[in-house]
Each structure stands twice: as structure tokens, then as C-alpha cells.
Amino acid sequence: MNLIKLLSPRLANQIAAGEVVERPASVVKEVLENSLDAGATKLDIDVDNGGIKRIRVRDNGCGIGKDDLPLALSRHATSKIYDLDDLEAVATLGFRGEALASISSVARLALTSNTQASGQGWQACAEGRDMETEVAPAAHPQGTTVEVRDLFFNTPARRKFLRTEKTEFNRIDDVVKRISLSRFDVGVTLNHNQRAIYNMRAADSQAERERRVAQVCGPAFMQNALHIDIERAGLRLWGWVALPAFSRSQADLQYFYVNGRSIRDKLVTHAVRQAYQDILYHGRHPAFVLYLELDPAVVDVNVHPTKHEVRFRDGRLVHDFLFRSLHHALADVKPADQMPSSQQPREAATATAATGQHYQQPVQQPLQQPMSLRPPARPAVTGVQEQMSVYARLHEGMPETGAVPAAAAAGADEVPPLGYAVAQLKGIYILAENAQGLIVVDMHAAHERVTYERMKTALAREGLKTQPLLVPRSLAVSQKEADCAEQHGDTFQSLGFELQRAGPETILVRQVPVILQQADVELLVRDVLADLIEYGSSERIGQHINEILSTMACHGSVRANRKLTVPEMNALLRDMEATERSGQCNHGRPTWSLLSLDELDKLFMRGQ
Template structure:
């Protein structure tokens, strides 16, 4: 298809508004979410939401918050205007739901808006009107209680394509209802009233005590969750995790996570819970959860996407550790017959400490786990037995001992200590300080081989290990620290020597894939074929001519 070449032009202000609006406002529920968050930032304790035709025709939100000053009403509808931040430094300590100054301007660009507000200083409320990004200069006095009422009508009236992509009235309302439920589960101190087509659908009363909170949870998630939920609570450093979990068989899970009362979606949190579910429970049960994370605003970055759902943690390891302990501690204390499973006709209790092998997510199972590629220089001729193969390299035939080959390749990597890579552990290793008193003295030395640690109360917490170590990290760290404790003078050479000949363990069975992967790595270190100076011998040349001559002489 041929396209006519067009010259580069500056987009018109009107077109820029439509494009920017699309980043924030996707459908009616996006409008409801942004407006409710504005009400919460205004310290409202009552929010009334009225919907008509799934939000396509009307969205009206009224609150009893602090209101907007008369002189700021027209500014509030303009892009990049905010009362929440003033400088770049403020982005590092965001405590409000809104801060980007985009929501009202984006809504204004694609709808018709009536904004009424009254502050404690005003005797009457003031109304301003805007349509399709154009703001009226006329302010009208109007009777109105303290707070703000914003009315959005004819959403996407000026973008027919987007309007046609909206789903049915019922579906759009279900999206709105769901976002209100999510907000209601994070703000128990707010009265929320939802009206759809002039009918009261939901009424969430302020819930400050346990009984009222349970009534709200029952209203939103049902009796099944309420009766089977288990409260979780755990604090580590500046991170506090609270909430509820519920173990159920259904695939329809409840998954709500809030950071400083903001609903977020984060892979770190989801992956941690998924691994606990698979490796600890070892059953068909799924973990439903409502998790509240309290963390210093300096340790998170919210300014990633206009929707403000995504979030980055400054130290994700602490988040992993805190959530993991919050959930597993509760499962440990509540262990019963439901969590006992059969294995090889024997009934055994799940060993919680050993069952969770999170390393399967982040790291390779072995040194030779790479994408399978074709051999270029080496040709695999045949496999003699479980551990030996015959290869061809530069017109010569070689017998290769696979076990010794892997040992040599691992030692080769250990020798490249300056290029050494580390891997972060999702669940850090905790060891008691009493047993390993010398750790402070050799902390820098351990860092050189990929072991990073810090002190936490009466424990040493190890959060990275060398890439060469592929499983049983705790055993590896214990053995290494014991070795260091027994040495009077320890240095890097001694540690490397210990690593070479004490840790390396190879499986005695190699399938075709593993053989290919090992030979691919050998191609990278092809000098080892001709000149292997190591004590471990893995390759031997086969003299075909001599072998043939011996056969001839015998005959």
C-alpha cells in the first residue's frame, strides 16, 4: 500500500487535547475513578455518584470536601494545573491520589462539563461550564452546600470512533461498579452512595470499627470471603503489610493490592503470591487477597503512567520479603489437615521452609541453560553412554567426558571473577549472627564473588548470590561461611579454590538437549580443546588411523 508523503507539522492544540485525553480517559469508569480520587484529595467524607446510560449520557459526582476557590474554577479545567505539587522534589513525596494535573483537562476535552463548588469562605457556590476543551469565562452564583459537584455529560460526543467502541450500558456500568468497590475497600472512612438510572445500587456507610468493616467486606466480596478470610500483618524495615487472605478452589480470585491506599497492579506482588500458592500449598487452592502496603513515599515511584495503576519500588526485595512472610506466617500458624497431601503413598506435612524454591522464576537451573542454538564448529557424532560422547572438531575426532566438561566450564567461569554476574534472590536468606561472627570482616571479600548482605536485628540477610550457584542457596551460604570461619587468613584465591572443588556438583545423566547446550558453551571456550591446563581432563583425541591399523593387523 502506498501512502502519500506528508510534511511534519506541529499538531493543533485541539488534536493534542484529544490524544492526551486518550491516555487518561479510556471509558466511563476512568472518569469516575479520576473524579472520586479528586474528592478524596479534598478530604471528602461523603461521595455521591450518579450514573445514566452506563456513564455515556451522564456522570455526576458530588462530595462534601473542601471545595474549589471561585478564582480557581477555570484554572482547574486546564491542563497541567494542580494544587498537589509545586516542584520536582514534590514528585518524590506524593501522598495524594492525583498530582499530574491531567484528569479534569482530559475529561473536558471529550465531554461537556458543569463544575459547581463552594468553600467554607464562600456564602454561595459558583458554577462554570466547559465543552470540548473550551472553558466559559462566565461564573454563575448558585445555591450549593460546601463541597463540589461535577457533572459530565455526552462523553466522547466529539470523538465518534471512541464512542462507538464503548460496550453496552450494562457492561460499562459493571466497570464503574467494580472501580467503586475497589475504592470502598481502601477507604473505610468514607460514605459512598451509587445511583444508576435513578435507582440506589450501593450504599457503603462509614466503617470505623471491625463490625462495620466486616459488613462492607461482606457487601462487596460476599459471606464466603468474610467467613474464611485470615488476617495478615507483618512489618519489615519501613514496609508494613496488612490485609486478608482466603484460600479457595475457584479460579475467580479476589486480587486487590493497595500501596498507601492507592489501588495498584504490580508483577512483583503477583509473582510472590503465585509462587507461595504453587510451592507451599501444593494443591488446587488459589489465594484470594486484599493487601494493604504502607511504605515511605520516597521509596516508590508513581509517576510512570497517567492511569497511576503502575508503580515502581525502590527496593523490590523488601517488598518480596515482607509479603512472603505476612502470608506464609499465617499459613504456618493455621496449618491443618487441608494442607497435608499424599506423596508416594505416604502422608507427609508440607515443609514450608523447603517447599518454596523461588529461584525457578529468576535464575537458570544450571550453568548450561541457554537458548538452544545450532553447533557451528563442533559436530556431535554419537553418544556412547550416559556421560560420554564423540565429537568432531577441525577434522579431528574426540572423546568427551560430559561430567568433567561441565566441571571445567564452571571453573572457567569462576576464574572470570571480574566479569562475575550476580543474581538477586526473591526471598533473601536469613542466618543467625552468632554462628558467623566474622561476616563483617569479610563483607567486601564476599561482595567480590557476588554475595551481598546486611545486618537485620540478630540476623544476617543475604540477598544476592553468585550466578554459578543454581539451587540450594542457603546450604551454599552456610557452607561458605563455615569455611571462612575455620580459616585464619582468608583471601579471594582461597575462596575461589573452595568454590572450584567443593561446590561443583554435576548430574550424572545428560539428555540430548543438555549435551548440545554443553557443547555450545565449549565452542565459546574452544581453546580448552587443544590446551586444557586444568587438572580435570575432559577430552581425549581418538586416532582413527591407529585403530584401523590394529584391526587390519589382527585380521
């Protein structure tokens, strides 16, 4: 008796379905991707009971011919690749040829399609048995409708693992959101239990795209969003990133696309978090909608059955591009960029959503356009040791930028973004008046950031001072880590470290930066090696140096209850306007806030 047996087609298909069809949301994702690959410009999704009872997706794509309908429900049958070379540069969302076959093996599926604007349509049905299909004539416009009923009706064990109707629908909702953000040129409607959820029209202009993003991510996201578009070395990154002040308690507002494909990739996540390194409050998560475009031949999308993950041919290049692009974009945001572009009318404003429906914005808070990058103004740079004097000008009462009275030096049309100081509150906050209303500045947090950024700039200008170790420190590492240390010797050298390989699994640390002489060098080197192996690059040494500078800046900044004169307060405001990342302190807390005149009027019910 043979111990090894061939699986029956039914069992093999049900096992394969487990890789693709986890829950109703998986069905929606696979079918929508097929529709987009078919050239659809309109997607209509109807689901009942969280998709467990019924899912119907209708598109206006190219359709499927009568003879191809049975093949469409067969495993490993696809119109998207024909030979191995096609896998080298996959340009479609789906290509495995398993989706419809997997779905039909665990549900009752009806596939109706027509390849012509007028003419006979056809329908193929399968009910989870042995992939037997029945083809019959059916009335249908050009395009395809996929209807899936009673998911997992023939696999009760799988059905037991489904969650509540609300939970399953929320997962479908997330899939539809991701699809709608991947293709602005496609209209999308979603109904649940005969109730309209979304009606998003095709968005062609920039303003329409921003409205769709606002509809998916919320108006508050767009009010705090920075629009970027950066291209370099064959890579293009564009989209919207939220300012650090608009952080989230969970990573639930993060959309990243590679050549239009929604992915969740650890390399991407690492690069984004690095970009927010010292401007995001600990435990918080950034929000973004970003699109990476590159040659399909340098990215492998065939590394996971659900295609959520990708592999880049040069992961280090991609990681470095993402990190530096976002890092500089966020650094270049100045207070002037965060001010309303113009004085808004005092009447209530009405905005139009991407659905074409109208919704009432809160009084005097119209939907703002996202900010754009502009060249930053560079502050004067002094040495690190000079910075440790902690703005001697403040203690001497002689600000570098000069004493600027609140009502002098500039006309009404030239009021700086953070305005002019009018008072100090409780020795903690600076109160200033600008063109929009009242600016409140956390004095210590703002001074801490200004000092920190100047120290970093000074250190970059002067270079790292290094110190040879009298007794080299020996580290026992794995052979892979030793190989990595040897390969990236120049990287360590540029950061002030000198490493030497002393054996197959031993490296010697011969030199360290002076500023890190009290640090746990062994742990730091091991962490850097782990990053280099995992991501191809590491910012840990730079981060550790910055942490030390941050501590120095914190201790060296003006403290609470320190009484400042009006010229001193104005000097700090001018420094903030010229300093990178001045909107957050070194720990990610906001340094200033604006209360507009409209908001102040509302507090006192003026005009109501």
C-alpha cells in the same frame, strides 16, 4: 512548507485525554480520587446508561474557590504539587493536573463547588471545544459536584469502542469497590439508572470494616479469610487473605493497595503467587484484600498515566517482605484456626451489612469472623532418609503419639480440633467426631502433606548436600544474565550451586545440589536468572527441590485401600493438627472437611 506543526489545543487535549479517559470508569476513578484528596468523607455517585450518558459525583470535601474553577479545567494545573521535590514523595492520589481537563475535552462537563458550609457556590462549564469555560453562581453546599454528560460526543471513533451498558457499568462498579476498600472512613453510595446499588456507611471499628469487605467481596470471602498485620523494616502489610480452599477460577477478587492507592503490579502478583505456591490448586487464583504501607519517598507512583502501576526503589526488599509475610501467615493456619469459635445457636441468624440494611443469612450459617494468626506448634523432625520409611509406625501399627481411643484421654471440653476417629470409609476417608460435628479426612492427601512438610523441615535442618561436576557445564548467556549470575553468586551458593563467570557471555556451573542432579540444570539456572533480573529474587530452585520432595512424599504416603486401625487414624489426625499447611495436599486439594451438626440436621430436616 514545514512538515512539523504545532497541534491545535483541541486536538492536543483530545490526544492527552486518551491516556487518562479510556471509558466511563476512567472518569469515575479520576473524579473520586480528586474527591478523596479534597478530604471528602462522603461520596455520592450517580450514573446513567453505564456512565455513557451521565456521571455525577458529589462530595463534601474542601471545595474549589471561584477563581480556581477555570484553572481546575486547565491542563497541567494542580494544587497537589508545586515543585520537583514534591514528586519525590507524592502523598495524594492525583497530582498530574490532567484529569478534569482531559475529561472536559471529550465530554460536556459541569464543575460546581463551594468552599464554605454557607455562602455562594460557583459553577464552571466546558463542552469539549477549546477549553473555554463559563463561570456562574450556583447553589451548592460545601464540597464539589462533577457532572459529565455525553462522553466522547465529539470523538465518535472513541465512542464506537465502548461496550454495552452492562459491561461499562461493571467496570464502574469495580472502580467504586476499589475506592470503598481503600478508605473505610469514607461513606460511599452508588446509583445506576436511579436504582440504588450501594450505600456503604463509614466504617470505623474492625467489625464494621469486616462488614464492608464482606459486602464488597461477599460473605464467603470473610468466612474463609485470614486477618494479618505484619510490620518489619519500615514496611507494614495488613488486610485479609483467603485460605487456599477459597480459590477462584479468575483473578477477580484481588485488591492490593500501596499507601491507599489501588495498584496492579507484576512484582506484587508474583510475590503473592509464590506465597501460595504448593497450597493452591493448579490453574486457580488466590483472593485477597491487602494494604502495604511504606515511606512514600521509596515508591514512585508516576510511572503510568493511569497510576495503576508503581515502581519500588528496592523491589527485592518489597518482594521478599510480601512473599515471606504471606508464606508464613498461610503456613501457620492449623485446623484449630478453621473451626467455629463457639457453638452457634440453632435458630436462624441475622447479620447487618455495611449499608445498615439487614440481610438474612442461611439458616445456621452465621457470618464468621476472620481467623487470626497464632504461634504454630512444631512437629517432631526426622531426617529425609528416615521420612522415606513412610511412617513405619503406621505399618507396624504403633503410632508415635500413642493409641488414643475416641472416648478417652481428653474430657468433653478438650476434644482436639479434628476430633477422634470413629471409622474408615472405603479405605479412602477417615471419619472423625469433634465438638462441631463430623470431620471427613482424605487419608492419602493428609498423610502426603504431613510427610512432605517433615521432609522439608528435615532438609532445612540437615542442609543441602552438594556434588561437584566432573566436567563443568558451560552456559551461553547474555551479558546481562552473566552480570546477574556474578552479582548473585552468594544466592546461588546458598542453594547448592556454584557458578563461575568464564567470559562476557559465558558462565560455568561447577556444583549442583545432589537432589537436583537429574534435573535440567541449564533450564533451571536460566529461569532463576530471569527471576532475579525481573523481580530481584527467585524461589525457583527451592520450588524445584520441593517438587522432588513432594513426589517422594506422594509415593511414600499411605495409599488408598490401606486399612488403618483407630489408633493409627488418630495418630494421623494429631499429626495434621501440628503440621503447617495441613489443610491442603501438595497439589492444593483440601485434605479435610467439616460437616457441622447443624448441617447434618438440615440434611435430615430435623427441627423443621
